[in-house]
Amino acid sequence: MSTLFRNHFQNQETPMRTRFAPSPTGNVHIGNIRVAIFNWLCARHNNGEFLIRVEDTDLERSTPEAIQKMFSALEWLGLDYDGEAMYQTAQRPEHEKAVKKMLENGHAFTKGEGEPVLLRIHAGLFDESFVTEPRDEATIIWKNGELVANRETITHTVTSPKSGETYITPVNWDTLTDPVFILDDGTELEATNLRNQLGEQEIDLNALSGGTIASVRFKRRYVYFDDLVLGRREKPVDSLRDMVIVRSDGSPVFHIANVVDDVTQEITHILRGNDHIENTFRHLFIFKALGFTPPQYGHFPMIVNASGKPYSKRDGDAYIGDFQEKGFLPEAIFNFLALCGWSPGDDREVLSRDEMKEAFTLERVNASAAQFDMQKLEWMNQQYMVKLPADKLEALLKAEAQKAGFDLNGKSDEWFSILVETQRERISKPADFITNASYFFSSDFELQPKAVKKNLLKNDGEGLKNLAALKPMIAGIADWESQAIEAALNKFAEESGVMMGMVAQPLRIACTGATVSPGIGDTLYLVGKDELLKRIDRVLNEIKTE
RNA sequence: GUCCCUAUCGUCUAGCCUGGUCUAGGACACCAGAUUUUCAUUCUGGCAACAGGGGUUCGAAUCCCCUUAGGGAUGCCA
Numbered sequence: 001m002s003t004l005f006r007n008h009f010q011n012q013e014t015p016m017r018t019r020f021a022p023s024p025t026g027n028v029h030i031g032n033i034r035v036a037i038f039n040w041l042c043a044r045h046n047n048g049e050f051l052i053r054v055e056d057t058d059l060e061r062s063t064p065e066a067i068q069k070m071f072s073a074l075e076w077l078g079l080d081y082d083g084e085a086m087y088q089t090a091q092r093p094e095h096e097k098a099v100k101k102m103l104e105n106g107h108a109f110t111k112g113e114g115e116p117v118l119l120r121i122h123a124g125l126f127d128e129s130f131v132t133e134p135r136d137e138a139t140i141i142w143k144n145g146e147l148v149a150n151r152e153t154i155t156h157t158v159t160s161p162k163s164g165e166t167y168i169t170p171v172n173w174d175t176l177t178d179p180v181f182i183l184d185d186g187t188e189l190e191a192t193n194l195r196n197q198l199g200e201q202e203i204d205l206n207a208l209s210g211g212t213i214a215s216v217r218f219k220r221r222y223v224y225f226d227d228l229v230l231g232r233r234e235k236p237v238d239s240l241r242d243m244v245i246v247r248s249d250g251s252p253v254f255h256i257a258n259v260v261d262d263v264t265q266e267i268t269h270i271l272r273g274n275d276h277i278e279n280t281f282r283h284l285f286i287f288k289a290l291g292f293t294p295p296q297y298g299h300f301p302m303i304v305n306a307s308g309k310p311y312s313k314r315d316g317d318a319y320i321g322d323f324q325e326k327g328f329l330p331e332a333i334f335n336f337l338a339l340c341g342w343s344p345g346d347d348r349e350v351l352s353r354d355e356m357k358e359a360f361t362l363e364r365v366n367a368s369a370a371q372f373d374m375q376k377l378e379w380m381n382q383q384y385m386v387k388l389p390a391d392k393l394e395a396l397l398k399a400e401a402q403k404a405g406f407d408l409n410g411k412s413d414e415w416f417s418i419l420v421e422t423q424r425e426r427i428s429k430p431a432d433f434i435t436n437a438s439y440f441f442s443s444d445f446e447l448q449p450k451a452v453k454k455n456l457l458k459n460d461g462e463g464l465k466n467l468a469a470l471k472p473m474i475a476g477i478a479d480w481e482s483q484a485i486e487a488a489l490n491k492f493a494e495e496s497g498v499m500m501g502m503v504a505q506p507l508r509i510a511c512t513g514a515t516v517s518p519g520i521g522d523t524l525y526l527v528g529k530d531e532l533l534k535r536i537d538r539v540l541n542e543i544k545t546e
Numbered sequence: 547g548u549c550c551c552u553a554u555c556g557u558c559u560a561g562c563c564u565g566g567u568c569u570a571g572g573a574c575a576c577c578a579g580a581u582u583u584u585c586a587u588u589c590u591g592g593c594a595a596c597a598g599g600g601g602u603u604c605g606a607a608u609c610c611c612c613u614u615a616g617g618g619a620u621g622c623c624a
Contacts, residue, residue, distance in 0.1 A: 023624045230551080235550070239548090253624090274618070276624095277619080301551095301617090343560070369552075369616085372558095373557050376573080425588090455584095514585095515584055
């Protein structure tokens with residue numbers, strides 16, 4: 001027996017099963033990933049399972065590259081999933097089986113070969129667990145007594161009770177009950193059997209009423225579901241049209257595939273972006289038409305870009321792989337994205353994966369959209385970068401250095417390790433390493449005029465004189481090691497009676513061209529004695545006092 | 547057009563369900579000070595918000611209504 005025809009949602013003992021179901025029609029972006037993270041967090045928090053389904057039925061736009069990128073993003077972020085990933089295209093037989101079932105039980109209909117198959121939204125699908133009793137009222141009016149209503153002409157004139165405007169809208173006659181005819185003179189007539197008469201046959205309402213009806217008033221039912229994030233959502237049933245479930249070319253649409261696969265994968269909690277809310281109202285009826293109890297739903301707000309607009313796959317920056325490429329740490333991205341629209345409820349912001357897993361609940365997810373803040377991501381990344389084990393940080397920065405074309409020849413591992421530690425608290429992302437440390441790899445840099453003026457030329461070239469005096473002293477340092485160098489500089493400053501600033505800064509400019517670098521001992525050590533002497537000579541040759 | 551949703555510092559948010567403890571808390575960014583030979587780190591302090599208007603109440607960020615602004619839906623896309 002196919003899994004399709006078993007119903008698992010009834011079973012309270014079933015562990016929670018969530019899923020991430022991307023359509024691989026473009027690079028997976030941070031919005032998608034955040035949905036995946038929330039699904040993963042929710043499943044793991046509840047000791048449930050997290051499944052993957054690749055919704056690749058859009059053959060035109062789905063690509064193997066996109067699928068591959070999606071999986072590598074999941075792996076990078078440590079979003080482990082249970083079981084094998086499902087590919088929607090492979091489920092086609094199940095989808096067709098489901099359609100056949102709906103055709104047989106009368107919930108779907110078609111006008112024939114080459115025509116689409118529609119799901120009929122009708123009273124037979126009303127289930128008290130997601131459709132309310134009739135309530136409130138819907139007033140339908142028409143002018144000049146010309147309306148002829150049947151299933152095919154469901155578009156007609158309606159007056160909005162709010163604005164008083166008259167507009168054209170589709171109304172599903174089947175879903176409205178207890179009609180009352182309101183005549184031209186305002187009197188009301190019960191017409192309880194109207195709905196029964198409005199079947200497949202064309203009915204001339206005007207004829208039915210003797211040409212005196214001004215409007216008809218109905219009671220109205222609402223489809224509803226209790227959203228785990230947003231609370232109860234509802235929508236008038238009559239605002240839903242019969243929906244296409246099989247295209248005229250015979251292919252099942254997304255709605256069928258999505259619902260059937262969720263049944264097949266025994267998903268208990270569907271957690272997705274709030275752009276699916278409208279779909280959820282319709283999917284409820286598909287579950288019912290198939291004889292299944294719908295799962296729980298939760299809809300997350302969208303994540304918007306710096307200009308406040310929703311991210312789309314066209315937003316190049318939003319591709320998750322780009323963040324990986326830029327050297328952002330997966331833990332930082334995970335943490336940051338989890339905090340977009342969710343918080344643990346206390347003041348914690350940097351949370352380990354276990355802490356997030358522990359604290360995550362859907363009711364703490366926000367209802368409103370979160371804007372992506374690059375600066376905060378960088379800060380978050382820095383938080384993780386500082387705590388990174390030495391070997392990891394070294395590997396990360398070495399890769400970055402190679403990418404930037406830095407010359408690592410003749411640089412020992414020990415040398416590189418020391419360099420990395422000097423950078424640990426100076427960078428928030430690997431790219432910062434390139435801008436911070438290039439002078440350790442190349443002597444090809446400009447001497448910043450402002451720095452030269454302030455630290456070399458000021459006071460009759462005090463800095464320059466110090467530099468000249470330092471040269472033989474430096475040449476004489478036997479133990480070329482950071483602390484020894486620094487001690488020697490301190491001694492020099494003390495003995496010659498100059499401020500340490502007028503010793504260190506000229507050297508810094510000679511080494512880096514600018515006034516910013518790690519501690520002077522480290523800087524000189526890393527540049528190397530011979531290279532340092534060359535760089536001092538360069539300054540002495542290039543810079544002259546007036 | 548219509549339907550649906552959302553609304554606290556520039557940004558991410560706590561507080562809202564269960565009104566008073568909120569002169570609205572934290573974080574990023576920004577500004578100032580301390581530490582540091584420079585820069586960074588760290589520490590201290592500062593700036594900065596309940597979208598607007600009504601209502602309910604002794605009392606409203608919190609409950610209700612309206613307006614405004616954003617977003618989503620309205621596909622034989624997913």
